[in-house]
Amino acid sequence: MTTTHHPETAQLSIDSLSKRFEMHVLSNTTVVGLEDVSATIRDGEFLAVVGESGSGKSSLLKCLYRSYEPTAGAVRYATDDGDVVDLASCSERTILALREGEIGYVSQFLEEIPRVSALDIVSRPLREAGVSDDEARDRARELLAALELPPELWKAYPATFSGGERQRVNLAKALATEPSLLLLDEPTSALDPETRAAAVDLLRSSLADGTTMVGVFHNPDVVATLADRVLVLDDGSVVDTVDVDAYLEGVR
Numbered sequence: 001m002t003t004t005h006h007p008e009t010a011q012l013s014i015d016s017l018s019k020r021f022e023m024h025v026l027s028n029t030t031v032v033g034l035e036d037v038s039a040t041i042r043d044g045e046f047l048a049v050v051g052e053s054g055s056g057k058s059s060l061l062k063c064l065y066r067s068y069e070p071t072a073g074a075v076r077y078a079t080d081d082g083d084v085v086d087l088a089s090c091s092e093r094t095i096l097a098l099r100e101g102e103i104g105y106v107s108q109f110l111e112e113i114p115r116v117s118a119l120d121i122v123s124r125p126l127r128e129a130g131v132s133d134d135e136a137r138d139r140a141r142e143l144l145a146a147l148e149l150p151p152e153l154w155k156a157y158p159a160t161f162s163g164g165e166r167q168r169v170n171l172a173k174a175l176a177t178e179p180s181l182l183l184l185d186e187p188t189s190a191l192d193p194e195t196r197a198a199a200v201d202l203l204r205s206s207l208a209d210g211t212t213m214v215g216v217f218h219n220p221d222v223v224a225t226l227a228d229r230v231l232v233l234d235d236g237s238v239v240d241t242v243d244v245d246a247y248l249e250g251v252r
């Protein structure tokens, strides 16, 4: 039997990405967020980003989501339509459309929408994508149940929720639309071990469905469970990109 080798396609190709912050209040000092970062993330892969505090992990994710505008470099992203878009330089309109349709971002903090229930926060992106109200709410209930958010909170406003409850709403909201690329910045930092395990299970099934992920997780067990490869940052620069097993040998 002959096997045909299909080269794995790149979902994201980061090329010499830099982000500098001009601090006008500090007599125009320049703070380096990222310096000449390059990496390739394959379709369906989980790339963990690790490094000490201030090494540039959040800056990298924000540049990929374009909440930070990179100072230099390119981020080539293969869209669902088969186009390649440079996330570092594409128009605002393009980035907004990609965020709505296929690129998700979860930080450790929930962006609050006053007087909107948890169920509505999670189902809203689906309804905006044209899914019927009933179907969107069913999907939202499924996700909130999988993340073990108590049902009595589903109709409550997250303004009064604990940090861990908010994080579960945040994750459910990002997973609801089944994004092609999901950027995760410590989305489980406030969860207890049991709910963290539920969140990791959900992320694993989303990976199995083909979502590509770039994620920052301080917990090495979470990195071990989810990651294929690890990008190590120091002072804004890439020190190493290694398979997860090699990385874990070094930290355990």
Ligand SMILES: Nc1ncnc2c1ncn2[C@@H]1O[C@H](COP(=O)(O)OP(=O)(O)OP(=O)(O)O)[C@@H](O)[C@H]1O
Pocket: 021, 031, 032, 033, 034, 051, 052, 053, 054, 055, 056, 057, 058, 059, 060
């Ligand atoms: N908006 C900003 N304005 C000025 N400097 C910033 C800004 N965002 C990040 N930085 C600086 O860029 C560097 C990298 O910060 P970043 O938040 O990316 O690090 P990190 O690895 O995510 O850290 P942590 O693990 O503590 O969250 C730091 O020196 C930080 O002070």
